[in-house]
Amino acid sequence: xxxxxxxxxxxxxxxxxxxxxxxxxxxxxxxxxxxxxxxxxxxxxxxxxxxxxxxxxxxxxxxxxxxxxxxxxxxxxxxxxxxxxxxxxxxxxxxxxxxxxxxxxxxxxxxxxxxxxxxxxxxxxxxxxxxxxxxxxxxxxxxxxxxxxxxxxxxxxxxxxxxxxxxxxxxxxxxxxxxxxxx
Amino acid sequence: xxxxxxxxxxxxxxxxxxxxxxxxxxxxxxxxxxxxxxxxxxxxxxxxxxxxxxxxxxxxxxxxxxxxxxxxxxxxxxxxxxxxxxxxxxxxxxxxxxxxxxxxxxxxxxxxxxxxxxxxxxxxxxxxxxxxxxxxxxxxxxxxxxxxxxxxxxxxxxxxxxxxxxxxxxxxxxxxxxxxxxxxxxxxxxxxxxxxxxxxxxxxxxxxxxxxxxxxxxxxxxxxxxxxxxxxx
Numbered sequence: 001x002x003x004x005x006x007x008x009x010x011x012x013x014x015x016x017x018x019x020x021x022x023x024x025x026x027x028x029x030x031x032x033x034x035x036x037x038x039x040x041x042x043x044x045x046x047x048x049x050x051x052x053x054x055x056x057x058x059x060x061x062x063x064x065x066x067x068x069x070x071x072x073x074x075x076x077x078x079x080x081x082x083x084x085x086x087x088x089x090x091x092x093x094x095x096x097x098x099x100x101x102x103x104x105x106x107x108x109x110x111x112x113x114x115x116x117x118x119x120x121x122x123x124x125x126x127x128x129x130x131x132x133x134x135x136x137x138x139x140x141x142x143x144x145x146x147x148x149x150x151x152x153x154x155x156x157x158x159x160x161x162x163x164x165x166x167x168x169x170x171x172x173x174x175x176x177x178x179x180x181x182x183x
Numbered sequence: 184x185x186x187x188x189x190x191x192x193x194x195x196x197x198x199x200x201x202x203x204x205x206x207x208x209x210x211x212x213x214x215x216x217x218x219x220x221x222x223x224x225x226x227x228x229x230x231x232x233x234x235x236x237x238x239x240x241x242x243x244x245x246x247x248x249x250x251x252x253x254x255x256x257x258x259x260x261x262x263x264x265x266x267x268x269x270x271x272x273x274x275x276x277x278x279x280x281x282x283x284x285x286x287x288x289x290x291x292x293x294x295x296x297x298x299x300x301x302x303x304x305x306x307x308x309x310x311x312x313x314x315x316x317x318x319x320x321x322x323x324x325x326x327x328x329x330x331x332x333x334x335x336x337x338x339x340x341x342x343x344x345x346x347x348x349x350x351x352x353x354x355x356x357x358x359x360x361x362x363x364x365x366x367x368x369x370x371x372x373x374x375x376x377x378x379x380x381x382x383x384x385x386x387x388x389x390x391x392x393x394x395x396x397x398x399x400x401x402x403x404x405x406x407x408x409x410x411x412x413x414x415x416x
Binding site: 018021022025026028029030031032033035036037039040041042044045047048051054055057058061062064065 | 213214216217219220221223224227230231244247248250251252255256258259262263265266267269270275278333336340
């Protein structure tokens with residue numbers, strides 16, 4: 001498997017870490033405002049003691065920034081490479097740039113459904129739900145290039161590009177129809 | 184509205200002995216701390232409203248970089264400076280009013296024969312009389328005084344002290360000599376010097392204490408022995 005950039009395992013802890021950083025720094029800043037506006041010594045001493053919180057907050061943000069999901073990553077796969085596997089935690093949405101990818105869906109009672117995706121198609125939208133595992137396995141059929149999008153990037157594209165939004169809806173509707181047809 | 188006017192709104196009316204004109208390093212440090220703290224809070228609010236769910240994408244990166252890294256790292260030195268500088272002022276020491284009020288009243292009493300009152304009237308250390316006389320040399324003395332001060336605040340707020348308050352150790356002549364050594368009026372008195380015209384070894388070794396001749400350091404009303412903070416539970 002050849003990848004242009006290999007991701008380290010990441011979950012949805014970054015927003016929580018960012019919130020913790022905001023709480024730590026925000027609390028210290030609040031003490032800063034109150035103590036300096038009132039000039040009450042006891043509040044000033046609390047503010048001085050809260051300097052440690054600032055350092056903690058900054059450190060947490062540095063961790064978030066250093067491990068943040070890169071908005072868009074271009075990845076290359078050789079024929080036969082598995083891109084996502086059933087049960088893996090879904091963290092990204094993938095858009096196919098070139099090549100073909102087959103998506104294999106296990107069915108209840110055995111067997112599996114296989115769908116071939118072409119350039120312009122996307123998969124892994126379950127990552128938008130958060131904390132969900134992939135329910136399909138995606139494998140490159142030919143040499144393929146895909147764009148790996150962070151969920152927030154995908155949402156930003158969805159909300160700002162009407163054409164992208166329309167296509168996404170079409171795909172979802174076609175998949176829903178397919179599910180209905182299967183019963 | 185100028186910066187000084189904005190800052191002035193956040194500062195109190197100067198108490199006795201405090202500078203009457205805005206623009207001291209203390210004023211600036213307090214104003215900058217206030218402004219930077221407010222900017223951080225504003226940035227966090229903007230982030231929660233407009234960039235919820237985004238961490239480092241696009242403008243969210245710059246906003247978070249400023250509010251959670253750049254401004255806070257600027258706030259630490261400027262905020263500490265403001266607190267430490269404030270802690271050197273007489274009003275800060277006088278905040279523990281039930282304990283320190285007699286000392287501050289004596290300091291401001293022009294008729295008092297105490298050394299503290301004399302130093303206040305001479306204006307040689309305006310606004311920082313308590314700190315100047317009760318902190319040791321150099322940065323070690325400054326931080327030791329701050330640490331002791333934290334302990335004082337804790338004991339005051341928890342009402343775990345007894346009156347009359349006492350010095351931890353005998354007042355060293357070093358604290359007087361750090362200013363008076365070499366001063367013309369001090370060196371003109373032969374009793375302060377040894378035969379070689381250097382400061383008397385008696386003074387340097389604290390065998391003779393300055394207050395033996397120049398006391399009292401403070402003139403206070405007689406406290407009730409064993410008295411505690413009025414708000415003690």
